[in-house]
Structures are given as C-alpha cells and as structure tokens.
Amino acid sequence: xxSTENDTIGYHxxxxxxxxxxxxxxxxxxxxxxxxxxxxxxxxxxxxxDGDAYHAVLSRLYSYSSNASEHSLSD
Numbered sequence: 001x002x003s004t005e006n007d008t009i010g011y012h013x014x015x016x017x018x019x020x021x022x023x024x025x026x027x028x029x030x031x032x033x034x035x036x037x038x039x040x041x042x043x044x045x046x047x048x049x050d051g052d053a054y055h056a057v058l059s060r061l062y063s064y065s066s067n068a069s070e071h072s073l074s075d
Contacts, residue, residue, distance in 0.1 A: 004036050004037045007036035007037070007038070007054070007057075007058065008035055008036050010057070010058055011030065011035055011036060011057055014026070014057065014058075015027065015030050018030065018060075029056065033053050033056060033057055036054075036057075037049075038050040038051075038053040038054045038057070040053075
C-alpha cells in the first residue's frame with residue numbers, strides 16, 4: 001500500500017465517523033478538501049505536497065477511529 005492509498009483509507013474512516021456522529025462541520029471540511037493526494041502548486045507551477053490539507057484531514061483520524069473511545073492519549 002502506498003501513502004496515497006493509506007491517506008485515502010484514513011479520509012474515508014474520518015468521513016464515515018463524522019457522518020455517524022452527525023458532525024456536519026467536519027463533513028463539509030473534508031468534502032471541501034477532497035481526496036488525497038494533497039498537493040498544491042508552488043510559485044513555479046510545480047506540484048508540491050500540501051501539508052496543511054494533509055494535517056487538516058489526518059489530525060482527526062484518531063477521534064474517528066473505531067478504538068478512540070477505548071483509549072486516551074496517555075495509553
């Protein structure tokens with residue numbers, strides 16, 4: 001599995017969890033960002049990684065994972 005496939009799985013996990021919880025704010029944000037790969041154009045017109053979009057999506061992965069309620073950050 002490559003990183004884009006992995007990120008796509010994470011995206012769908014978060015989206016599914018947000019839908020189950022009725023978290024419309026996260027659903028709208030995810031839909032606006034879209035699926036990976038997260039890239040943007042730099043000033044020279046080259047595609048480069050978009051760390052801000054990546055972080056915006058995947059920083060929510062833990063709270064929407066199936067084990068989130070069973071663990072805390074101190075585990």
